[in-house]
Amino acid sequence: MSATETNGRGGQTRAPVHRFGRELPPKMLGFVMNLPTLLTLTLVLAYPIYYAGYLSLHKVTLIQLRSGNFPFIGFGNYERVLTDPLFLLSLGNTLIFTAFTVVVEVVAAVMIAILINQQDIWTSRVTRFLILLPYAVPPIANGLIWSFMYNGKLGFLNRLLYSVGAIDRPIDWTGDADTALFAVAVPYIWRTLPFAVLLVHAALQGINKELFEAASVDGAGPWRRFRHITLPLIMPVIVVLLVLRTSFAVAVFDEILAITQGGPGDATWVASWYSYRKGFAPPFDIGMGAASAFILALMVAFFALLYIKLLYRRVD
Amino acid sequence: MRKTPLQKILLHLANIVVIAFILLPLSAVVIGSLLAEKNLAGDTRSIIPGDITFDNFRVIISRGEQRGQVFEQATYLPDNVKKIYHALGNSVVISLSVTFLTLIFASLSAYTIVKLQLRWAAWLLSVNIFARFVPIIVLMIPLYVVFRQLGLLNSMWGVIIALTGFLLPYGILILVPYFASIPKELDESARIDGCTRFTAFLRITLPLSTPALASYGAIVFIIAWNDLLIPLILNNRAEFMTLPVVIASLVGDVFVVFNLMMAICLIALTPSVLLVMLLRKFVVEGLTAGGVKG
Numbered sequence: 001m002s003a004t005e006t007n008g009r010g011g012q013t014r015a016p017v018h019r020f021g022r023e024l025p026p027k028m029l030g031f032v033m034n035l036p037t038l039l040t041l042t043l044v045l046a047y048p049i050y051y052a053g054y055l056s057l058h059k060v061t062l063i064q065l066r067s068g069n070f071p072f073i074g075f076g077n078y079e080r081v082l083t084d085p086l087f088l089l090s091l092g093n094t095l096i097f098t099a100f101t102v103v104v105e106v107v108a109a110v111m112i113a114i115l116i117n118q119q120d121i122w123t124s125r126v127t128r129f130l131i132l133l134p135y136a137v138p139p140i141a142n143g144l145i146w147s148f149m150y151n152g153k154l155g156f157l158n159r160l161l162y163s164v165g166a167i168d169r170p171i172d173w174t175g176d177a178d179t180a181l182f183a184v185a186v187p188y189i190w191r192t193l194p195f196a197v198l199l200v201h202a203a204l205q206g207i208n209k210e211l212f213e214a215a216s217v218d219g220a221g222p223w224r225r226f227r228h229i230t231l232p233l234i235m236p237v238i239v240v241l242l243v244l245r246t247s248f249a250v251a252v253f254d255e256i257l258a259i260t261q262g263g264p265g266d267a268t269w270v271a272s273w274y275s276y277r278k279g280f281a282p283p284f285d286i287g288m289g290a291a292s293a294f295i296l297a298l299m300v301a302f303f304a305l306l307y308i309k310l311l312y313r314r315v316d
Numbered sequence: 317m318r319k320t321p322l323q324k325i326l327l328h329l330a331n332i333v334v335i336a337f338i339l340l341p342l343s344a345v346v347i348g349s350l351l352a353e354k355n356l357a358g359d360t361r362s363i364i365p366g367d368i369t370f371d372n373f374r375v376i377i378s379r380g381e382q383r384g385q386v387f388e389q390a391t392y393l394p395d396n397v398k399k400i401y402h403a404l405g406n407s408v409v410i411s412l413s414v415t416f417l418t419l420i421f422a423s424l425s426a427y428t429i430v431k432l433q434l435r436w437a438a439w440l441l442s443v444n445i446f447a448r449f450v451p452i453i454v455l456m457i458p459l460y461v462v463f464r465q466l467g468l469l470n471s472m473w474g475v476i477i478a479l480t481g482f483l484l485p486y487g488i489l490i491l492v493p494y495f496a497s498i499p500k501e502l503d504e505s506a507r508i509d510g511c512t513r514f515t516a517f518l519r520i521t522l523p524l525s526t527p528a529l530a531s532y533g534a535i536v537f538i539i540a541w542n543d544l545l546i547p548l549i550l551n552n553r554a555e556f557m558t559l560p561v562v563i564a565s566l567v568g569d570v571f572v573v574f575n576l577m578m579a580i581c582l583i584a585l586t587p588s589v590l591l592v593m594l595l596r597k598f599v600v601e602g603l604t605a606g607g608v609k610g
Contacts, residue, residue, distance in 0.1 A: 023512045
């Protein structure tokens with residue numbers, strides 16, 4: 001792009017070409033330049049957020065969708081959602097899934113970030129190079145790959161364990177209702193860990209190395225250096241990471257769809273799966289789907305506000 | 317802080333564990349895509365049962381015409397697999413359009429937020445920080461109904477517009493700090509030389525921001541390429557399917573065998589993985605800038 005901007009008109013800043021005529025006043029220019037963003041965000045974010053609230057207060061199923069007439073039913077959808085045992089179960093599963101993935105990810109991210117920060121270990125450079133790989137894998141493909149790995153009859157994990165002699169009977173990894181949610185959590189962690197590692201790694205690189213050397217001279221071992229230098233300095237990033245990952249993990253969808261579809265039974269129903277199934281599978285209760293999605297949105301909004309608050313405190 | 321040999325060995329071991337974890341699913345997809353179904357089902361204990369075969373790819377690439385030995389007796393091949401070129405084309409068109417549009421829209425907005433110092437532009441920035449958190453699933457239902465009323469269902473444009481809207485806030489958050497780091501003096505001297513604000517934006521700010529634009533562009537392309545929910549819900553006709561939708565359509569189809577699924581997954585993940593590895597530096601910078609500085 002820069003080549004076409006600078007060439008052919010004889011210099012970059014000299015030629016006073018007023019291709020766009022008289023200059024607009026800043027207010028006007030700002031408005032015109034923001035027009036595409038404002039229109040798109042209104043259509044895709046602002047209006048649908050408002051409309052989600054609207055739909056959640058109306059009776060909307062396939063019949064109403066065809067006729068275009070949505071009768072108002074107040075908080076009826078919320079009442080039905082909040083008294084639906086399946087929704088409460090989905091909400092509980094979402095919280096378990098979120099707590100598990102976020103804690104594992106943050107701890108693992110700090111450990112791996114420190115690991116890839118070791119300049120004198122050549123395998124750390126290999127890890128640093130490979131760490132981004134999972135980020136690129138489409139979540140739905142990731143889910144399908146893991147469902148091949150988990151398969152009880154001909155799965156890849158069982159084959160690996162057979163080969164090293166660790167098992168003599170096949171394990172059905174996602175078949176047990178008590179552990180299925182954690183089996184789905186591992187692929188999710190695999191895919192989203194790179195982001196967490198890179199965030200912590202960026203914070204580590206900002207730490208002045210002389211601090212470590214000074215502490216080392218004073219006789220501080222690796223654990224005390226971590227505890228008293230590294231951890232306090234990367235704490236702000238860890239807090240940001242906690243909030244970011246939490247708000248994304250409560251909306252997990254692709255891996256659930258690919259690996260368990262909510263099963264076995266209803267063991268891996270999560271909030272997003274509930275909204276999707278209510279709205280886009282028979283009986284297509286869009287009002288109830290919207291109400292449950294709105295409850296999920298409120299949870300995310302809470303974390304988003306927390307994030308903005310923390311960020312402002314950091315800027316001060 | 318010299319490390320003892322024991323510490324070094326432990327660190328190497330830790331690296332090996334992490335590398336093995338990263339490569340585990342990738343080796344599963346590569347190996348799975350090179351196997352034959354009868355070998356997978358016949359020998360359930362060895363890592364590579366039977367001979368390696370490229371028939372899975374052959375049947376996909378030839379749209380089911382060349383069956384090869386693996387699919388000789390297969391009577392059923394999902395229609396969606398036969399439309400793989402179509403899906404590939406749709407994925408490319410959608411991802412490129414979204415990348416292009418978000419780059420333009422986001423840089424226009426980021427410029428006004430940074431350089432024009434308007435009161436409502438600061439407000440727009442905080443709206444974007446907030447908007448970044450909105451999960452796609454939360455807006456899927458209203459988006460479906462709104463797009464239905466606007467006649468945007470079952471079209472490429474619907475998906476492109478929706479993805480552009482979802483990815484814009486992220487881009488504005490990446491570009492704002494970068495634009496802010498470009499010295500004001502450059503802009504001002506260009507204006508003294510006769511540039512309007514807009515031409516200064518085109519000739520000074522944009523060319524100097526190529527690293528940030530590349531970071532953001534790469535990230536947007538990957539997210540658009542990988543996204544499942546938006547094309548899944550807004551389009552239900554086969555002609556508008558993207559690769560992730562084709563993959564999702566195979567889920568739960570008991571007749572589809574794992575070796576074929578793994579081959580399709582490998583085809584879908586190769587472009588985004590290659591892109592990430594080629595633009596590694598830019599992607600890392602974009603992820604950390606958009607994540608922390610906000």
